[in-house]
Amino acid sequence: MEERRLFAASLLKSGWRPVDVADECGVTRGAVSQWCKALAQGGVRKLRRKPHQGRPSQLSPSQWKQVARALNAGAVRAGFPTERWTLPRIAHLIEHRWGVRYHPRSLTRPLHRLGFSAHRPRSQASERDDALIEAWVRRDWPRIKRGLEEAGGQLPSWMRRVTRFGPAWAPPGRRWDKSESSSV
Numbered sequence: 001m002e003e004r005r006l007f008a009a010s011l012l013k014s015g016w017r018p019v020d021v022a023d024e025c026g027v028t029r030g031a032v033s034q035w036c037k038a039l040a041q042g043g044v045r046k047l048r049r050k051p052h053q054g055r056p057s058q059l060s061p062s063q064w065k066q067v068a069r070a071l072n073a074g075a076v077r078a079g080f081p082t083e084r085w086t087l088p089r090i091a092h093l094i095e096h097r098w099g100v101r102y103h104p105r106s107l108t109r110p111l112h113r114l115g116f117s118a119h120r121p122r123s124q125a126s127e128r129d130d131a132l133i134e135a136w137v138r139r140d141w142p143r144i145k146r147g148l149e150e151a152g153g154q155l156p157s158w159m160r161r162v163t164r165f166g167p168a169w170a171p172p173g174r175r176w177d178k179s180e181s182s183s184v
Helices: 004-011 020-024 028-046 062-075 087-098 104-113 130-151
Strands: none
Touching: 004 020, 004 028, 020 028, 062 087, 062 104, 087 104
């Protein structure tokens, strides 16, 4: 948006009419009128982007770096029972170490600036044995499936591969023809 304002300023300075500038930049005439007023009051400097004002951080940049090191070291090392970092845990860590209280939801931006982002770990049983699962799928599952098909039983719905092309009432495995829908 700053780029658009600066472009409009260059057009205005070169003699373009505000109406034509509005059409060229794809903005309203009112916006161009405000930009003209800002140009008259403070020049191009007034059209530049202003930094967002807000409450200054309660932690210094070096303390934020220490927070990053603590996060990289792990939650267990920081005294938590599991390795999962949550915003409330990070808020607790900051309050415990530096005596500064942050609301957990206000930590997302500073953590993002440090290079951290929210990810949910995939839940997986700790007893899971991928090699055993792969062997079962390769060796046992085809035998079980074959036995069910030979017995004439239908596979449970969660085991069947059904491909539908169209509405739910369309027959599975066959492409749905719209001309058939008029008779239904």
